[in-house]
Amino acid sequence: MTNLSDLPLRDDLVGQQPYGAPQAAVPVALNVNENSHGIPEDVAHDIVARVAAAVLSVNRYPDREFTELRESFARYLGHGLDAANIWAANGSNEVLQHILQAFGGPGRTLLSFTPTYSMYPLLASGTGTEWIGVPRGADYTISPEDAAAAVREHQPNIIFLCSPNNPTGTPLPLAVIEAVYEASQYDDGAAIVVVDEAYAEFSPEGTPSALGLLPGRPRLLVSRTMSKAFAFAGARVGYLAADPAVTDALRLVRLPYHLSAFTQAAANAALAHSAEMLGMVGEIRVQRDRLVRELGALGYEPYESASNFVLFGGVADPHAVFEALLARGILIREVSLPGQMRVTAGTEAETTAFLTALAEIGPDGRGSGGPGGAASQAPGGE
Template sequence: MTNLSELPLRDDLVGQLPYGAPQAVVPVALNVNENTHGIPEDVAHDIVARVAAAVLSVNRYPDREFTELRESFARYLGHGLDASNIWAANGSNEVLQHILQAFGGPGRSLLGFTPTYSMYPLLAAGTGTEWIGVPRAADYTITPDAAAAAMREHQPDIVFLCSPNNPTGTPLGLDVIEAVYAASQYENGAAIVVVDEAYAEFSPEGTPSALTLLPGRPRLLVSRTMSKAFAFAGARVGYLAADAAVTDALRLVRLPYHLSAFTQAAANAALAHSEEMLGMVGEIREQRDRLLRELRALGYAPYDSASNFVLFGGVEDPHAVFEALLARGILIREVSLPGQLRVTAGTETETTAFLEALAAVGPNGRGPSAE
């Protein structure tokens, strides 16, 4: 049987590994930052009804411009946006890929502040774009001065700012975004600045979005997803807001009819119930804050989080703890950061199960009193 090493891969893909998170059927899955709350039943019925109606015309291609969906997203986001400012694709990863296909590529570079979302360098590799990882401070924060200095030093063609950051949960101030944008105009060109707000809805109430910075900044893009707060991970719907010229640019690289009629119908139904769909966000914030409190009480060192997950240090043997929790039916995430693990804020029951199991296995996976 032919193996990967025998295939004529592009040189820049040789040795690369695909994105992957452990998948296992367990009672408590808290590893990929899903919304563990189910969709409300009445919303589910509306989604099913709209998808069923779409079946009647599935012999025809869907609306290539997904006009109704772009209008729905514009209404949801507000901030004076209209359909011309909206783009959407099959998950925010595809949105980011479109950006790299349009503005990246061979001879161009993408900058991010590490550790950050592990898909960024993979998307860069897939589009032949050079990846530049600039380390964050020890507490995973970024200051405006440090961000601007990185921009001046590397002069990337694109920069991805994860807000709040994955896998650390770190909030990102608007002052950092403003500093990056101000430093993104070079003597011989300018950068595309992308703020990835996949977890924005979980930030404390009143936290301003990068959407407020869009006016007057034609190279600023704000990416979002329905996977997290909308409990829509399986539907694969991501979107962004930007200057209308940006959405025109993304049309150059998208595949024809890239959003199916079923995807459009389901997303429109969910957005029509956005208030109800987001009704569980408050409870998720409560469980996140509970994780922060109780992990500290157990002797761990959780990092401040504005997302639906918590990264925590003080783990003597992360892999052993991961395996010990998995043996108890609880799946969390190894993140390749020394002494640290990440856990999603689940329901109250799931969070309790995790905390009790962690207390039982201890920081080395062999129990709290093991030497």
């Protein structure tokens, strides 16, 4: 049997590690920002019925242009969009990969502000695109002035802006997007600016979307996913809104019939029930805000979050805390940020289980209580 080092990998892939997060069958899984709330039963029945109907014609290829699905996404997003503005793929990661395949590649660069979603540099590497990571401020925010200065300095071909940011949850003001877009108009060309709104539905009510900035900005793309707010992670459906010329460009790099008939049927059914599917978003926001409040009360340092997760500091030994929680059937996320961890806002019961366990094991994972040193019980739920 050979091993990886025996294979003729591309030089730029040698030594790379694949994306991954721990997977374990535990009662409380709060590590990959899934939606812990199940799909409503009546919606599930409609999805099953539509997928069953698709089986009857599965001997034929699916609609290559996924026309009905693009129309459904346009109706859901609003903002005057129509099917010509919409693209979709098997998860937002594939959408981002299509963007890099079309506009990146050898001799081209992708810039983002770190720490951010760990798939960005991996997608860059997989498409031969040079990765440029520009550090954020100490509180993980980005100012319009600093963002524009970084773009003018590096003049990248593609810019990814995560809004709200993963893994920090940091909101992204529209002023930053506007400043980046303006700065990306170079004397000899212009960059593609992608706003990754995977967690947009969890932002506070009234938070404006980058979708409102699309008119008059033909190189601005807004990416979304059904994995999070729609509780559709297992279905693998991502999408974007952009100028129709962008969707034409993405057709050049997609695989033929890349969205199966089953994927299209399931996504159309879910979108037909969008109000019901998003009914749990308010409860998730409540638990997210509860995490911020009660982690602070325990002596940890939670960061502002507009997503369905919370990053918190003040952890003396993140790996020991990870293992101690796992031993109690609770899975959260270690991140590559010293003294910090990330936890998804789950159901009220899951959130309570996490907070209670964290209060018991303490910041070193050895039962020393909260960062202040005294063991305590986490406050009750909402």
